[in-house]
Amino acid sequence: MVTAIVLAGCETAPPPQVAAPVKPVGQPMPYKWTVGNAEKGHKAMVSTFSRAGLAPGQFVWAETLPTEGDPKVIVDLLTQTAYAFKGDVLVGAASISSAKTGMVxxxxxxxxxxxxxxxxxxxxxxxxxxxxxxIDEYGIALHGGVNPGYPASHGCVRMPMKFAEKLFGLTKLGTEVVIEG
Known part of the structure; x- marks a missing residue:
């Protein structure tokens, strides 16, 4: 009899109120790690090249490059995009293919x-x-290669061939590469 009373008490209790999840401000996608470079690259691509995205194998490159500033490469694994900067100026962007499932x-x-x-x-x-x-002692590299529009590599960052060639000419040993995703 006591059991029936306890169960009846549970059944009449109002359900708990649960709040809807709140989307994090300033981070629209679920990045595992970012310091804001990917977002900076995307905004620069929109303002510099009037492009919000790139199809597989597509890239954009500036007609003229700044004479000042160190090169820097930003790779965004979530959007599968690479950005090339000279100083604070975006000079190129490309679709990429990073590590497939099971690779890193x-x-x-x-x-x-x-x-x-x-x-x-x-x-x-x-x-x-x-x-x-x-970029590391295990052989992970940026290079030209097949770019199907999704992660398909063993860990390297594949880029359209012409973009990889232009990027190769821009960078030097010691150039900073930031990979976010």
Whole structure:
């Protein structure tokens, strides 16, 4: 009898009020790690090139480049976009293909450690990596390659070939690469 009374008491209690989740301000997408560079790159692409996005294999590049300022590369894994800056000026943007499921394109601050016009993978059947710019000791690199419009690489950042060539000409050893996503 006591059990019936307890259950009846539970059934008549009003359901708890639950608030709807609040979307974080200033971070419209679920980034695992960002310091705002990806958003800065996107805004610069819209204002500089009047483009809000790029199709697979597409890129934009400025007709003239600033003479001052260090190059910097920003990679946004969520939008699959890379941004090339010279100083504070966006000079190019491209669609990319980063690591597929089960592989990793590492987030964080990196530097260009090695550059080769025609590099080759040390891990994956000596695969060609044109305009290769290695950013870590494990072989992760920025390079020209197949760009299907979604993450499909073993961890490298694949870019349209012509963009990779232009970026290769812009950067130098020690150029900062920031990968957010």
């Amino acid at each position: 394109t590492p987030l964080g601050y990196w530097k260009v450690l090695d550059k080769k016009k025609l590099g080759h993978s040390r891990k994956y059947d000596n695969a060609p990596m044109p305009f290769m710019q290695r």
